[in-house]
Amino acid sequence: MNFYRIMGLMGKGSLMLHERLYTPTEFLEFVQQPENAGRWFELVQGEIVEVPPPTILHTLIGTAFARFLGNFVTTHHLGYVTADGGAYMLGPGMIYVPDAAYISYERAPHVPEKYFLAAPDLAVEIVSPNDKPHEVQKKVANYLEAGTRLVWVVYPEEKAVYVWRKADEGQMLVKKVDLNGILEGDDVLPGFQLAVRDVFPE
Structure with a gap:
């Protein structure tokens, strides 16, 4: 089983590191959590990167x-x-x-x-x-x-x-x-x- 770090851009461009390991399945669970509604993420080389919502x-x-x-x-x-x-x-x-x-x-x-x-x-x-x-x-x-x-x-x-x-x-x-x-x-x-x-x- 492969595990990956999660990194997300939180707030106004600041970077927050989540000190735990995630699988791709856990990545999807992460982005589907209620507090992440309306936010956009991608998994890039083992890191979750938050991207700006589209205009x-x-x-x-x-x-x-x-x-x-x-x-x-x-x-x-x-x-x-x-x-x-x-x-x-x-x-x-x-x-x-x-x-x-x-x-x-x-x-x-x-x-x-x-x-x-x-x-x-x-x-x-x-x-x-x-x-x-x-x-x-x-x-x-x-x-x-x-x-x-x-x-x-x-x-x-x-x-x-x-x-x-x-x-x-x-x-x-x-x-x-x-x-x-x-x-x-x-x-x-x-x-x-x-x-x-x-x-x-x-």
Whole structure:
């Protein structure tokens, strides 16, 4: 059985360490406690990190991605699409909750009770103003190392999406798609196209 430390951001950016060991199951029990209602957590390399709640703009963008992805995936009977709240286990000490994600039936034959036991095929992460660039890149790297094939990192202020994937040689590749560009599902969702403009509210 694997155990992990829990760290949470409490109050106004202060850091509190919970001196005990938790399993992934205990992590879910922790975040479901009444006093944690309305708060957002992820398990990152054995630590529980509290993340800021999404803004209205953040929520609208995430919902748009989930809607467009969901329509395509449902029509073609490919798998499941989650909005924020859908949790994925990337490894023994890592549970991420992307803003939107797609996971194929091949990776998830059944709907889990608590969280998917694999990384999503495609993850959408919306960057908040307080997110540090190196933390965003590390998160992308964790997705790709865990088997996610496509990561869309959305920058609301820039109105652009950075598309990350892993090359055959193992290095991380990225390209920017601006407001007038088109996102494509590539080999993850063949035939899927989405105008970047359509995910940003007017």
